[in-house]
Amino acid sequence: MTASRIEKRFAALAADDRAAFVAYIMAGDPGLEASFEILSGLPAAGADIIELGMPFSDPMAEGPTIQLASQRSLAAGTKMADVLGLVRRFREADDATPIVLMGYLNPVLHRGFERFAGEAAQAGVDGMIIVDCPPEEADPLSDALEGVGISLIRLAAPTTDDARLPAVVRRTSGFVYYVSVAGVTGVKEADASAVAGPVQRLRAASGLPVAVGFGIRTPQRAAEVARVADAVVVGSALVDEIAGALAAGSNENVTERVLSMAAQLSKAVHLARVRNA
Amino acid sequence: MNAPAKPNDWSAFPDANGRFGDYGGRYVPETLMPLVLELDRAYSEAKADPAFQAELAGFLKHYVGRPNPLYFAERLTAHHGGAKIYFKREELNHTGAHKINNCMGQILLAMRMGKTRIIAETGAGQHGVASATVCARFGLPCVVYMGAVDVERQKPNVFRMNLLGSEVRPVTSGAGTLKDAMNEAMRDWVTNVDDTYYMIGTAAGPHPYPAMVRDFQSVIGEEIREQILGAEGRLPDALVACVGGGSNAIGTFHPFLADETVRIYGVEASGHGLKTDKHAASLTGGRPGVLHGNKTYLLQDDDGQILDAHSISAGLDYPGIGPEHSWLHDVGRAKYLTCTDDEALAAFQLCAELEGIIPALESAHAIAKLGEVARDVGKDGIIVMTLSGRGDKDVNTVAAALGMAI
Structure with a gap:
């Protein structure tokens, strides 16, 4: 099988001894066209991988920032078909940047795993993270995604003990996502020194790159984590820029604010190991 | 689609993965998964421990006031003529x-597990009050999540919870009702994994909650069995209970699932x-979907977004229901009727007038369908309906619905 976009991207970054900057935005926030503009600009702003949130009415693992993004997106009328449509349009101009969909199980289940997997693969999706689908419940979804070459990316948490690790990394590919704090997205701050051990443990157990997310808000923290992890995920800090621009009124350029923050974060991630050396 | 087959042994469910047929399961974020597995182990041990069961029975008798009566509703019987x-x-x-049947069981389990902080969600405030009550009794701090809309419409219960020493946190996300309160309780749990016990109020959520809450509520059905055998010398022909999440209903139904002559009716709010x-x-x-840790029937739109109930x-x-009800519905062991707001209001008044009992509006949904069930089982039949709560909390709502100021 040919290497996936995710594998190629991590291989290229490893050759440069750089960590990946993973940027999260919510599909359809604050509206479909606005989010397409942000999405299209992210690679130039330094995003190595993009996590695209699928809006859900009941996002139980999200902090206030992503909850509100989800609400804005649904209020703007975003449907699952629109989420896939964004990826399809993005792929017309960019065939290299991996896109990982992140969200909750019910909208995917509602569409049907087989149908969703087929549509997502056709649109150019590379991976999926389903927050409320632990490995114990994942087999039907894995069956569908494996059939079309989409990685089901697993989450590991501070509460994941050694006994659970084999189950957590079974049938996974692409990378493993380490949730660096016990909590919801964007509230508690990650502790870079506490992350190093779990990252090594996960790398060894999975043989895959490890991304760290939940609670990384500043370029400084992103750089610290980039020294120990293979990828750094930032979501709430980017989405906060959308909320901030909306609150500031129509004169603010939403896209500019988000991409400017993304550029600062990506720079910090990409230079982290250089400065350290 | 053909209905799935009825099992030979109802007590074998849920299976080891927390499944009732296709329903149930453990759809929680990885951070919570180890906690849910730990709870499963702890509950299995407690369930098999005679000392735990004896302690629970003692509190149910002396603190809760069990067994409560099985009462022949003579005038309502005459009214329906069946x-x-x-x-x-x-x-x-x-x-x-x-x-409180469930809260008493769960607080004893929480203490046995060494947990020092309790969280709960509540809609009307009844589970919140019951949680606050047992937390006061055993001296544990308690945070109750309640939708901001519900906080407004159930002020007396908010006051009660505060009196009992609990903190009530209004939830403004989403529509500000029960499902949003449950989301927020999950967020608290995922953030406070070391010391916190999540006391779920209904027979739903990730395994083992649906089975555990059912077990703690099954004292209802077990008492019914003993009491009706004493009063009538035989089992009832029908059981009736209202169903939201469905904890009073599953507690009523479960001990009778294997008794094929007993017809089972749940009543949903339409x-x-x-x-x-x-x-x-x-x-x-x-239609079936996944929310709040379990697969079950849910109100949802054509894109899989959950609707407000x-x-x-x-x-x-x-917008959901306990997974065991979804399964009983699919296999046809229980029949689920529906009752509108107006029918429930009429039944609320009828029960007050004929029996001198003001029922909870929830229970009034079951009362409203007694005529229909009485005709189903015929004049020589016997029906037991679970009157799940009293209606003092609802008098303002009912007065407003009837256009009266109090």
Whole structure:
């Protein structure tokens, strides 16, 4: 099988001894066209991988920032078909940047795993993270995604003990996502020194790159984590820029604010190991 | 699609993965998964421990006031002119509803697990009050998440929880009702994994909650069996209970699942009517999906987004239902009827006038269907309906619905 976009991207970054900057935005926030503009600009702003949130009415693992993004997106009328449509349009101009969909199980289940997997693969999706689908419940979804070459990316948490690790990394590919704090997205701050051990443990157990997310808000923290992890995920800090621009009124350029923050974060991630050396 | 086959042994469910047929399971974020597995182990041990069961039985007797009566509703029986109607009087429990049966079991388990902080979600406030009550009794701090809309419409219960020493946190996300309160409780749990015990109020959520809450509520059905055998010398022909999440119903039904002569009726809230978008009938008007840790019937739109439920009764105002009910519905062991707000209001008044009992609006949904069930089972039949709670909390709502100022 040919290497996936995710594998190629991590291989290229490893050759440069750089960590990946993973940027999260919510599909359809604050509206479909606005989010397409942000999405299209992210690679130039330094995003190595993009996590695209699928809006859900009941996002139980999200902090206030992503909850509100989800609400804005649904209020703007975003449907699952629109989420896939964004990826399809993005792929017309960019065939290299991996896109990982992140969200909750019910909208995917509602569409049907087989149908969703087929549509997502056709649109150019590379991976999926389903927050409320632990490995114990994942087999039907894995069956569908494996059939079309989409990685089901697993989450590991501070509460994941050694006994659970084999189950957590079974049938996974692409990378493993380490949730660096016990909590919801964007509230508690990650502790870079506490992350190093779990990252090594996960790398060894999975043989895959490890991304760290939940609670990384500043370029400084992103750089610290980039020294120990293979990828750094930032979501709430980017989405906060959308909320901030909306609150500031129509004169603010939403896209500019988000991409400017993304550029600062990506720079910090990409230079982290250089400065350290 | 053909209905799945009925099992030979009802007690074998849920299976080791927390499944009732296709329903149930453990759909939680990885951070919570180890906690859910730990809870499963701890509950299995407690369940098999005679000392735990004896302690629980002691508190149910001396603190909750069990067993409560099985009462022959003579005038309501005459009114319908059909089967004999009995009420299982859960509204006579301490705190006025069946909710405390479950809270007493869970708080003893939480303490056994060494947890030092309790969180709970509540809709109408009945489970919140029951949680606050047991936390006061055992001296544990308690945070109750309650939708901001519900905080407004259930102020007396908010005051009660505060009196009992609990903190009530209004939830403004989403529609500000029960499902949003449950989301927020999950967020608290995922953030405070070391010391916190999540006391879920209904027979739903990730395994083992649906089975555990059912077990703690099964004291209702077990007492019914003993009491009806004493009163009538035989089992009832029908059981009736209202269903929101469905904890009083599953506690009533479960001990009778293997008794094939006993017909089982759950009553869902159809609010303004099933043809409107303002109802809470997950089984009748929803389809299977995943929410709050379990696979079950849910009210959802054509894109898999969860819809807000509506019922005049805040306790039934939830877009999901416990997974065991979804399974009983699919295999045909239980029949689920629906009752509108207006029918429930009429039954509320009828029960007050004929029996001198003001029922909870939730229970009024079951009362409203007694005529239909009485005709189903015939004049020589016997019906037991679980009167899950008392209606003092609802008098303002009912007065407003009837256009009266009090």
